[in-house]
Amino acid sequence: MDKDSKIYIAGHNGMVGSAIWRTLSTLGFNNLIGKSSKELDLRNQQEVLDFMSQEKPEVIIDAAARVGGILANNDYPYQFIMENMQIQNNLIDAALQNNVQKFIFLGSSCIYPKLAQQPLKEDYLLTDSLEPTNEWYAIAKITGVKACEAIRKQFGKDFVSLMPTNLYGTHDNFDLNTSHVLPAMIRKFHEAKINNHAPVSLWGSGTPMREFLFVDDMARAVVFALENRLPDYLYNVGTGTDLTIKQLAETIQKIIGHKGEIIWDTSKPDGTPRKLMDVSKMHDLGWKHQIELHDGIQKTYDWFLENATTFKQVKM
Template identity: 55%
Template sequence: MNQQAKIYVAGHTGMVGQAIVRRLRSEGYENLVLATRAELDLTDQRSVRDFVMTERPQYVVDSAARVGGIKANMSHPADFLYENLQIQNNLIWSAKEAGVQTFLFLGSSCIYPRACPQPMKEEYLMTGRPEPTNEAYSYAKIAGMKLCEYIYAEFGMNFISCMPTNIYGENDNFDPETSHVIPSLLRRIHQAKATGCSEVTIWGTGSSRREFLYVDDLADAVVWLLFNYKKKQFLNVGTGEDVSILELAEHIGKVVGYEGQFSFDRTKPDGMPRKLLDVTRLHELGWSHRTGLDEGLRRTYDWFLTNLVPPS
């Protein structure tokens, strides 16, 4: 790869986008096109088209999205569907019109049906209805992935997609209203330890199982795919390993040094019973993750303590 190639990373201020930018720069790619939300409204079709046509990047990574946990998805389904459709349609079609060499769309493992066989293979997509608690986000991501596939088939352009599992790490969103499970649990368990609380209550039964990939590992996979993958078939990106929510809480408790108990509010939803990706295709291409869950949690907690906890 020519290290002077112009690469546009959409959503570069988010957790995933920041990690992708770090990874690109670590490999010597400095000709990066970046724009904050204040500089470019990705829901504005004309603005996005003008930006992409002016910059003419050779490569585009779409890591921009409205994201959130179960609570946020359930509270704002219309917003999640509308904003994500607008963002991805504007970026994908503008890139197609500008003749971008490779466009990489980041989806989500929530695209798979709620009752999907486990682990979830790429061919299981759209074999059933998605999990109701993230249905709107799921439909948006399926639409983006399909649009890339159709552009690949109709126009012969390398518009490709990958479907990451649950991502966590530094620069994650720790907001109590919109955070995903790891930052939510980490913040609450830290607060319980700091205040001497003997119990932390968690949504659901604790039995649902989830797979987690450290954000820098995702960034490594994204950069590898961007420069090496040239097939229409989207690829799962994950670890191929999962834990129950109770086991996750116990892992986080050990990292934080919390010695209290965990209880569960069974009136709250679990989401999908299990969500584990089959990553056989990606492993066969030669890529696999490097960061184990405990190591990733320690790094995330260190970042949380450094950046979000006021000095005592």
């Protein structure tokens, strides 16, 4: 891949997209394109078509999505299925119409069945029912995976889907109404710490197991897919190791220095019991994560502290 190849990163202001942008810039890629949602509404098919025909990118990296945790998925099921399908379908179809040769589609491990055998292999896609709390987002992402597979099969283009495990890192979303579990915990423990180490209430039992990947490692996986023509259409991206939500909470609590009590609200849902990715396909090709969980959480908390005054209702 040429350093001056025109690369459009959809969702370049988000946590994942901005990490991809930073990584590519550091590596010397100098023709990156990004548009804010105000400049380009990816839900609008005509706007996307006009943009693609004008810019003619050689590569598209789709890191744009409406995302959120259990609460957001549960409260806004229509927006999660419809807006995500609109965004990805408009991008994929415009890429095909404008002869884009390489398209990297980013999804989520939630595309796999709720009770699938662990660790999750790419072959498990569409073999059983999904986790109800995020099936709307999952169904949208599955359609994106299959659309890219169809283009790959029918037109021979290098359209590939990368399914990351739970991502976290700098530039994450720390809004307690819409954030994922790890950044939500960072904010809760931080606010409790500065509030005389008040008790922290967390959802569920703490027993589900989760795998977490630092966002810069995800960006490096995208670069790997950019610089190589991957032989298959779907790849898991993760660490291949997991821990319980309780262990995660205790790790974050220790890093932040919170000394108070953790209260588990078992009236709230746990979600999928376990979601561990089989990442052997990526490992076999030569990619592996570099940043371990403790170091990644510390980096994320440091960034949170540097930017805390920009978050609403954070007491500093």
